[in-house]
Amino acid sequence: MSQSGRFLLYVHLVRGTIGNRNFFTGLVLTVSLTKKTQSQTNLLPRKQEAKKNVMAQAMKMKMQIIIVMQKKRMTLLRKSHINTLSCSKDKLSRPFCQTRVVICSYGLIPTLINKSKKIKPGTFKCIIVDESHMLRSNTSQRTKAMLPVLKAAPRCVLLSGTPALARPKELWPQLSVLGDWWVDENSFIEKYVRPAAKDKTNNGDDGTGEGNTTSRAELHTLLTSTVMIRRVKADMLKSLPPKLRELAYITLQDEGLKYRFNKYMALLREGSGTLGKLARTHHVENAQKGSSFHSVSDGDHSITVAQALHKIDLEADEQHRIGMDQIQKSLIGSTHLGEESTELRLQSMEAALVQKINDHRKKRKIELKNGNGFFDGKKIIESSFLDNESPLEGKEEMTRKSVLNELYKMTGAAKVPAIIQKLKQWLNDPTKGKLCIFAHHLSVLDDIQSGADLSNAPGSKTKFIRIDGATMPKVRQESISSFQNDPTVRVAVLGITAAGVAVTLTASSNIWFAELFWTPAIMIQAEDRCHRIGQQSNVRCVYFQ
Template sequence: VPPILMSVNLTPEQQRRIEENRQRALARRAERQAQVRPGCAQNKHTQPQEALQSVHLVIWFIQGPLVSVQDSWAPEATLSRASFLFFILSLQTQLIDTKGPCIKTVAPLSNVSSATNSFYGQLSKPTPGEKRPSKLPEAGGSIPAKKPAVSVKGKCVSHSENRFRVEVGYHADLITVFKSIPSKNYDPATRMWNFSLEDYQMLMEQAASLPSVSLKPLDGMEALNFSASTSRPKDAAALAALMRLCQGWQKPGAVVKGKCVVVSRCRLEVDIGYQADVIAIFKKMPSKNYDMKTRKWNFLLEDYGKLKLSELPAVEMEPLPPAVLQSFSAQFEKSESRAPVPPEADLSHVDPQLTRSLMPFQRDGVNFAVSREGRLLLADDMGLGKTVQAICIAAYYKSEWPLLVVAPSSVRFTWAEAFRRWLPSVRADSINVVVTGRDSLRSGLINIISYDLLNRMDKQQPSSPFSVIIMDESHFLKNMKTARCRAALPLLKTAKRVILLSGTPAMSRPAELYTQILAVRPSLFPRFHDFGTRYCDAKQLPWGWDYSGSSHLGELKLLLEETLMLRRLKSEVLSQLPAKQRKVVTVTTDGTNSRTKAALNAAAKELLFCVHVQKSQEKEALLVFFNHTAEAKIRAIMEYISDMLECGREKFLVFAHHKLVLDSITKELAEKGISYIRIDGSTASAERQQLCDRFQSSQKSCVAVLSVTAANMGLTLHSADLVVFAELFWNPGVLIQAEDRVHRIGQTSNVDIHYLVAKGTADDYLWPMIQEKMNVLEQVGLSESNISEKAECASFHSKVSTQSFYHLHLTSERLKINHVQPARKK
């Protein structure tokens, strides 16, 4: 061991470790020197001197104060024995174990000042590509350049219901910012600062002005980007000034309290009691208007910043929320009553068959979606073609596929049929319908899954998330605490395009809208409490907050329409709609028991055998197959009716043929507490009209469960506009008459007709047969329309042979209907 190390009273163990490190370093150096070219070997003798000088330097630094030659500054510098050993080991290893191809000559240290500078130089290694100065400055020379400030990174996390804290290291300028926040609070136990959520934006803006500080936003929140909300820097500055009105507006001692509410796209209303100074300010506004009915003043949005009611000490004025200020930023610069028309989207790369089929209002929906960069809530009324619009929007972003479609279980295969019909360029085998939890969620170009399965497959989330997602009946996500919502939100959070579809986004209260807003525009209301206090009439009760109310609904409607929602009612586009819209809903027989499946297989084989014998035997075999089909479809029928009720359909008709199906439907409705009427062959004639009158006058949910043969004529039920055929029937004329129970004089809306068709059952035979008969009637002028021309389905447009139908049945059973097989044409 060198004598210099022995002079500091090291223990034998410490001396042994130092010697071992030195020997290892020397061995590594010897190995490298063996590979060095001869030109570098001549400088070997300088290395021990360099190491010895560095060790002497450390000893000098520890034993004495660091004093410059001019004595201009003299901070005491002392280190513990542990620190000393650390420097000895690190410097000795660093200097001996050089990484260069050869050992450089180091000039002897001539004085204390140069030794000090060399010591600091050893502690900070140069970055790759950086060159050290050839000569260190003397103590009496120029002062070295100041080291750049180290960047401090931290994050904002939730602290309590109304407060957040900042987890970050020490930074003097940041502490100054913290102390300037009104709601500041320092917790000595955690050594962290926490603040009121109302001051969140103020803190983030001030922290952003510090170049050496980076704070991650609160979970779910995004920093407001004023430049993105406006087109000019001047407008961004004006918006930032309006945002500052949202901070510190509460005045505990205020005598008069009020609030600002947006009442139209260009005007706001001030709801406040009488106060002379307030009225004086109102009368100075150029756009002032007093409404005699509401007894409230309203102004153009561009005058919002000029009100300055917060400057009155006795007045507390609740400002417009930041979400409104951002969404209507252009209106605060110059108010316009009409919303700009979205530009025409370029759909040249979308299948022509789809684009040619779009109605004008549906094309407007696609334009709106593209103008919102593929993130929207399409809330059109039922029957306006949300499905075809969503497919067109998704096809516009086809380059970003694979696509994920999440839908109710009863319509999964209907979505698959719709894609096959409207996007013929997509191969049928690239459509993946997830049937069980064992199936892959990402095996197809188009992946369709139910809400319940999505929850069960939560652990199978793909490593690369979906960029384009369609959520059918998105109001299923209304409760953030449900498992289906917890499974869906992470996918929506990472998706680039989010297309939500729902005819009834909120079933009963505004709070049900929040999760859908969060999915499309997370930055609009990052915290539910902010949304709840503004639009849910939130009240703080002894056990917590109550968000079951509603408030400022007009402003909420304007805000949603400006940012993410498009909603058209049937009455608004009735002139573009046909009187009847037929839709084939493809259902499955999954979940039926083995006995029913065996009966279906036997009936299918019998029908295939009888087709080569006599016509009467074929009809008898088909009738048996039809009876077994009714039992196999019951579960799918119940699911579809439940989905209709959950979607907010209050009144509709359900037609069936078999008593078993009618009994199952009424039993399900009774268990759910849904009001219903039932008319079948056993219903007396005197009771029929009473039941119809009860259905017509009902103001709440009511379902008419009807026999397709006993209630297909003589009844008027036009208070409903939806008819569901749970079962098919041989005679198309009977079906048309059943449809007309709602499509008759007095009907003010178009009528939606849904036919539930199950693959692998007698429906595969009946539906093409019905179409063929309708074609014959149409050719002789005895039928107004062909069902196949109006029905939204592609798989049943031609008659299939019995053998092809049987093959389809067996294939469906064998593959568990893993994907929809097209019907073979002959």
């Protein structure tokens, strides 16, 4: 269960009594199963007590319990009532046990529903779904399998610290479980996800699913007044130490990586969309700060390919600056046409300017390619770090997304040497304690692991755990327990998405992010693996840039 800001989505919390004993009372879905989840049932008192005293005791122990009301009596669950499924071969009901609650993970549920048919709509009277944002995509096999089962249950409780990680559209599968809110998903999207045409200009939304200010405020009000109860960590866990964030800047030293990075950035700058504009602006700002990795001197009689490409970029940036100045001057005095007409005219003129600049850029690249070893009267010197692939061939067809993904991979690889150096320094200092390192790409995790000589061999002083998408549930839990309890295990190498939820790593108060992720909420979830109940120290999160 999430320890961060908590959202509780519920429907029909009380509807009649339990009734037919042939039905299971409840199903609890979790991201991962832990020994703590199973052992908590031993703490439940076996004798019946008054409701007030029971609830007070439960709150004191901070337990997750399910209380079943039958007429006027209260019955607490016994250990024998709870069955935890660890594989698809396990039966829902154990022999000689009166199973009332079944606990299983998200990984098992599609198999139990689609293949073995052990779980069907109507099997459970109540279902509790922890980390319900795992159902945010209507197209995933998990969501398709679970929604009919959830909708058929008379009672359903959804728990999540981040119900929507990126956009309001992710709420729809969860809300569809809780009641008949709209006729269909399209009506929800039309109302709260896709802004009306009149709001696009005012709110700057491009229709990509972010909604607009008015629709988001209306949706928030609707949810909080009906099915959503929000509890913020700062209000609930006032004794929790603060979380500190820092930026650590790294200077790129690998010349080959510099060349490749600038090659892809040049491709990105050729775009006429938002990415192209941001890339051009960033490039101009860096040039003004003198941070470009190559400088072009007119006094030199030779030039590298990278320098030539950089010169072409500078020419394009200068053309863009001059062109925009001319456009702005031409629009002075045209306000009588109306704000909307002026804006449309500006967009049209800027698009024409970008097209002209791109044409000039392509022309200059052809000159570079076909210059017989010369460019602008200077001899082209192929640097030792240049690969055999021409930077001008086969790249024009690359999509902006593929270029961006390549840049994303390179930024992670570029930071690995510096992180390895700092990690070795950390391991050589026994007073530093434990450390969690998050990254997204497996190649980055592999390079950090091998580069820092992390090993779990007997007597090793660099023992570690690793959790990524390929880690099996049993190994995952064993790794977490080892990191939490074994003082010789000092490093956790973690995938941002694989270990960002359902993991408690409070033995460490230091987190390094070797890579960023597309969604900020995922990063916050990863931070909270250490910043949660049980943490005694300030949590220091370092983001390498």
